[in-house]
Amino acid sequence: MSLDVQIETLRTDLSAAIATAETEQAVEAVRIAALGKKGSVSALLASLGTMPPEARRTAGPAINGLKNEIAAEIEKRAEELRARALEARLIAERVDVTLPVRPAPTAEGRIHPVSQVWDEITAIFSDMGFRIAEGPDIETDYLNFTALNFPEGHPAREMHDTFFMAPGPDGVKKVLRTHTSPVQIRVMQKSKQKPAAPYLTEAMAPPIRVIMPGRTYRHDSDQTHTPMFHQVEGLVIDKSSHIGQLRWVLEEFLKAFFEVESVVTRFRPSFFPFTEPSMEVDVQCDRSGSEIRIGEGADWLEILGCGMVHPNVLRNCGLDPDVYQGFAWGMGIDRLAMLKYGMPDLRAFFDADKRWLDHYGFKPLDLPTLFGGLSS
């Protein structure tokens, strides 16, 4: 058989083998059979060495041409097969992307409205330069009442529906604080002592600007009263603060808290033993719908109590009422939450019903800030 015929036969056979190889392994087998050390094309190449030079001059390029051609065909076929295999794998790997994923934990957990509103209030007063002060829930009768100018036997004491603790070893009954106002005394009274516990706030010298949030207790229970609730009080003491500024602070707060352009307030004279003059504040609202809307309408809603700190209270803290003056106010955190977010029943706040928490609670990353908005 002439060399030409031999090359042509080999080309035909190998091309056919390559074209019919259906796997990458089959292509590799053809490659080894043709181009491997002992392959048919390699054998032909090796035969060049035994040829006379003239014959080699024509045979050399022909055999090398065959080798390159076959190598290219093999590579092309292998590439085709790889692409086909990938295609098949991708088809095999197809999944149903509509399958539900597990919700992230952050999507499940909720912050209680009391904590959220607490943070909202904190954010607003932080911007007005206030700090937070705290006191204990179990208070002495002196700090809860006497120092706050509640005379012994005064009906105002009775209005507080006080929880008393069992008498201590000394026979004295402590009380569960009926309001956060004893913290006012703790803040104002002159004391160089370090606070007894880490959460307690150190006494301060004027100028004082604090808010005092915390748990409070009254012996009372119905739809809008629970034996435990949350209050926040504010206290400003310096040498010039007056009711005009109190009005400004509260109106600014109410606007910021309810996130409305304007609120109309009505300050009414009232009575609290620890302030003089004392006032209650109503806010104008619309009650015609199913929820109360602050900042519109023509109804009034009582929202907080306030006044100028009573001179007797200042005296009880060692401050001269002819030199120092200031104002205080108090409001219910739970109540503010109910008004803003529309919960109808206070009792549900403390029931830890998962359905209620999921409905009225807040996402953990919904941080109330003034730069990002109090609520989303």
Added chain:
Amino acid sequence: MKFTLDWLKDHLETKASADEISTALTMIGLEVESVEDQGKALRDFVVAHVVSAEKHPNADKLRVCKVDAGTGELIDVVCGAPNARSGMKGVFAFPGTWIPGSDFTLTKGNIRGQASNGMLCSGRELQLSDDHTGIIELPGDAPVGVPYINYAGIDGVVFDVSITPNRGDAAGVLGIARDLAAFGTGVLKDASVAPVASPGGPSPIPVDLRFGPDEPQACRMFAGRLIRGVKNGPSPDWLQARLRAVGLRPINALVDITNFVSLDRARPLHVFDADKLQGTVHARMGRAGESLLALDGKTYAIDETICVIADDRAALGIAGIIGGEETGCTGETVNVFIECAWFEPNYVATAGRKLGIVSDARYRFERTVDPESVIPGIELAAKLVTEFCGGTVYEPAIAGQVEGAGTIIDFPLGEVRRLTGLRVPRDQAIGALTRLGFAVEGAGDVVQVRAPSWRTDVTQKADLTEEVMRMVGVDKVPVEPLPRLAGVIPRMLTPIQNRRRIARRTLAARGLDEAVTWSFIPEAEAKRFGGGKPELKLANPIAAELTDMRPSLLPGLLGAARRNANRGFADLALFEVGQVFLSAEPDGQRTHASGIRSGTASLDGAGRHWQGGATKVGVFDAKADLSALLDAVGLDIDKVQLIAEPASWSHPGRGGRIQLGPKTIIGWFGELHPALCAEFDLDGPIAAFEVDLDAVPEPRRKPTKAKPALNLSDLMPLSRDFAFVVDRDVPAATILKAARGAEKALITGVDLFDVFEGSHVGEGKKSVAIAVTLQPREKTLTDEEIERISAGIVGAVEKATGGVLRT
């Protein structure tokens, strides 16, 4: 405090409407709870004449009446009242009228064959009285066809105002009128009472104050006045109508007079049937063992802290609170003894609270009754008694004396501006005070002010400031921004406060819902969690299961878990951050953060899922929550002591404690003890943790906020795995610690990636596999060096655990 518009107009000359008066009351601090137009519901009822009343042909107890209601024709009405008769006058309702006492709208009817086109009404049907024995009978001169409310004078608007505890004077219509007049809503009428002549001469019944030298003088002035030969009976219609309008039931003229004076003048009185008294009527402190049957039908035990009115025989009434049943006035009373006294507010308040009696008298006495109202009060009462019941008046018998005139207050007029920011002209300020009854003297900037006897609450400058502001109007106070304090505002939250906030957000981000539960829990639960101290019990709990201040947040959360489970939510992740109480002292209150997971509520999410899951929660869920929480508040759980000693509430083999030292315990985690699950009626397991946030040390203050320099190596870290067979009870922490310590300079991490037990590792043994990461520092490690370090790790672990390298 309720009163009607026409009652107010007894004392106030005004053209103001009910709405205007309501607004004015609110703006001067007499908060209006409600304004009710009582006549509205009755305006369709008219006075009618029963022209004839014949027996119903088909019913014995019914009558067929022909009624003239002023329409010009006679109306047929079937009436069942026994007193329905020809010629009488009554109150008539046309068909279509709503009957308030029966809550239905009248229609034309046919009763046993007789047409009935209206109704003659009883007192109860009009909600004017409880009387339903017959229809209302009106006097013969009542004008037919006139609306009944006009005739009866009950077209009244009724105000209900809430009186603050300092305003005893406003617990009377006169006091309210005075405030309104001072505010400019009308002119106050003269309400002074002329002395009533005493033809009877000196009082045959003496009075006295009998308080020992060691006893409090709970009564300072006591006056009594005898009127003989009275004819007691129903009081006049106008008085009955007024009393009903404000919610009181008319009893008889004598009793109604005391109620009237009390409401009109904030001056409580009492009337005794003089024939039931013996000897001297006096005030004294009660005696142990005494008791009194009061007018409310209840018997009260008296003691030495309670002031009583007594005669020579027994206690007759509780001073300032309630009278006694036995000596009270009845329809048969002929001789009446009027008591008018002044009691110390504190003693009335204390006694009232102790006995649990709420009365109109107590309400006024504890708010302070005008001390100078004793004589005017008894004069007014005597005047009304003689007017309504006749009789012979005797001179008042008086013991003691009380003065109401307050001390003189130096009042710089500038105080108003200083405290309120409001500029009030001198004349306006003085005018307001004067109209309220204050005596103002002085021409300078500081005036001398004496409060009237009925304003004992006004004692200092700030009180006067309030009076002026009240009368000028709080709404006139100009709003003024509060100036910022100089300098940069310091951070608002202390580290402790911030920590609570972070704890909440961290736990919520791990899928737990925040609960807020009661600070008080049942005694049994408190004891179970280490509480129940006597000093932490409430003396007056609101409910039998809310008795003890909580020593832990877990009982509240477990109770919440049970409630949720009962509603069908057994997979629950809850936490609370709040206060617990270890003693009644301020330092006994600590801030804890606590959480529970029940059912399958693990961090991966509760319930079955196609990717797997629905595994029951366990101790490591609790440990993971605790660990994340501590990390968030700045404590690395790997750098504190973890002791395998569980809390008392924990499964004994599945719980641990985190501490900085034996005295600084940070927290606990574990699975709830199965017995405790049963006590709380919960299906276990429940994973729980509790952290004392206050025990986590505050991070040390650093001189600079700059972070330490970041030192990155160019050399690749490498990892080597080791498996050890150790005794089953060897803590994994021991292995990790030993491995970490083997070559501190190079070992940057030790991770435990496999633990198993089984027969092939030996009875009582376990296999623990760890991966140790080595970070070469200056040059690549040679094989020999790696060999040496590996041998060191194996040696250290074997030495620490008594185990062997698994080969």
